[in-house]
Ligand SMILES: [Zn+2]
């Protein structure tokens with residue numbers, strides 16, 4: 458294995474791992490997401506280059522709503538002003554078709570055309586794209602360090618693992634980063650971690666369901682009060698890249 462391809466993000470990865478949550482990559486993605494929201498509502502909205510990108514690509518529904526909830530009226534108003542104008546420009550033809558539609562095949566086609574144009578307009582998200590770039594570096598760091606740093610490998614082994622989606626990211630990239638042999642070792646190692654943590658959470662959520670039965674009313678929760686929420690975090694993840702732009 459040669460020199461690392463990326464600069465290793467050792468410190469943030471260690472910090473997140475030590476928080477001992479259900480997915481430390483979701484935790485890192487939360488930071489990246491907050492950073493993205495602050496960036497697009499901050500002074501960058503005045504930067505012409507950023508404005509062009511925002512008008513062209515915009516954000517997925519999750520991140521547009523985060524921008525909306527951030528209570529920064531001026532920044533979002535500037536974004537909305539030109540993004541809406543660009544959207545209307547792109548949808549103009551589809552609107553005109555619908556204004557002049559005719560019953561039958563033309564109507565069906567015009568309705569379909571609007572659907573396609575809207576999908577095209579909303580494809581890709583700048584915050585997801587920023588998050589994806591960071592995710593790639595973190596995933597690389599985790600795989601690389603697991604193969605070169607025994608302390609890190611041990612910490613991973615004793616961790617709660619990651620959500621299923623970030624587990625998928627790790628195993629998809631293992632062979633690319635480490636080559637066939639070490640890649641296989643990493644995949645087996647991490648799959649064991651993931652399965653034992655899925656077992657743990659399955660037991661917890663089962664106990665929570667039992668706890669609601671009258672005969673268990675007086676028994677202790679054993680730390681399972683939030684098992685339902687932790688199960689969701691484990692299966693679906695809390696902070697994920699949804700719709701990145703393929704190439705920017
Ligand atoms: Zn996750």
Ligand SMILES: [Zn+2]
Pocket residue numbers: 516517518519520582583584585586699700
């Ligand atoms: Zn997004």
